[in-house]
Amino acid sequence: MNRRELLAMAGVLGLAPSWAPSWAQARQTGDAAAASAARDAWLYALPLIEMATARARMLKMPGAAINALNHSRTLTDHTGRAVTTPNNDTLYSTAFLDLTKGPVTLTIPVTGTRYYSVAVMDMFTNNNVVLGTRTVGGEGGIFTLVGPGQAATGPNPTRIATAHAWLLIRTLVNDNADLAAAHKVQDGFGLKGPAATATPAYAAREAAPAAYFAAARQLLAADPAPPTDLRLLRRTSAYLGAGPFDAAAADEGVDNARMITVFAKGRQTFVNGWAYPRANLGDYGQDYLYRAIVALQGLGALPVAEAMYMKAAGDDGAGNFKGDGLYRLTLPAQLPLDGFWSLSMYEVTPDGQYFFTDNPLRRYAIGDRTAGLKRNADGTLDIWIGRTDPGGERSANWLPAPKAGPFSMTLRTYLPRAELLNGQFRFAPITPV
Secondary structure (H helix, E strand, C coil), X not given: CCHHHHHHHHHHHCCCHHHHHHHCCCCCCXXXXXXXXXXHHHHHHHHHHHHHHHHHHHHCCCCCCCXXXXXXXXXXXXXXXXXXXXXXXXXXXXXXXXXXXXCEXXXXXXXXXXXXXXXXXXXXXXXXXXXXXXXXXXXXXXXXXXXXXXXXXXXXXXXXXXXXXEEEEEEECCCHHHHHHHHHHHHXXXXXXXXXXXXXXXXXXXXXXXXXXXXXXXXXXXXXCCHHHHHHHHHCHHHHCCCCCCHHHHXXXXXHHHHHHHHHCCCCCEECCEECCCCCCCCCCCCHHHHHHHHHHHCCCCCCCCEEEEEECECCCCCEECCCCXXXXXXXXXXXXXXXXXXXXXXXXXXXXXXXXXXXXXXXXXXCCCCCCCECCXXXXXEEEECCCCCHHHHXXXXXXXXXXXXXXXXXXXXXXXXXXXXXXXXXXXXEC
16 A cells, blocks of 8 residues: 555545554555555455354354344343444344345334334445334334345335345343343244245455455355445456456455554544544445444444444543543433433453453443432533442442453434434543543
């Protein structure tokens, strides 16, 4: 990657150029155009690879099968490592779909006032539809999920862009006493479809370039890209098409692609201590780079109309906290949303993914349903964040950080109102005490 390309990529990412010279030392052994094509091919295919990896993990769960729902009966805790950046607010019900032999019928039960969402994502991680509190309401219904080229028959036909897809249901839980009622809602969801054939194994993102691109070609054969991606596919045809490709150029391009994912993590634009999602989160169009980064950092993200995810800037201005002292976040008495909110704590793994951290309270997030929180006289809420209990009245509002190592925080707001969506409302930063 030459310096010009490097700075251009920095502009796309919205990154400061201070780290750019280190990229300029990248190897220049292969043909520059071929290496650039390999870089872009690797990033383009990453969502497909991550979806296939998540599907393989799910199918290892007891009783899991294609076109069948698998319910998680407990809220995700520090032992849950299947998908990065999970929430601790909702129960997950998940299914990977195979629509090649015909439509799949989805039944949504009556949910009343309880929040839920059913996101159906194509293999490129775009949310083709979100059926839930915002769009369907609490009365439920029956929906026919239809693959490409299939006749749109059945109740409420809903077109899915690829023949394979991921269906992810989130069912809100108020507290542990509410679990039984939430389970009844989960049990009301139904999925019925043709029996599916065995799913092949695919290489993961850590694979060598030859294996990675072979898997990408297999996945694209099973779920072809939309015509709007043809320009990129022509330019990367050596890797995502018939080939052949030069091994040295592939190595250089993949190395650069991996560096992009490393440097892009947290290198977002922060406004008063928070990075706000782009408007195209969850439905990316031709924003292949953003799509790749989200697939790595937050696979399965909802579109902003459904939920907004804000990442805290951290001590380094790139999303990581490293201090051993106490931090504070002050929230207003009322937030501009029609759903619920939570602040989640994550430990940062060596490969840059985010999972809940073990702690003495077994508290992985603080939100509007957290019992025993103490508000200030004016209704505002101080959340105290640190590796050790702050003591006294602050203990009630303590969000425990990992005992050691870097950590990260994400603030979720479900069903945000216009002032949050359009940027009129901004959160106060998390600050050291």
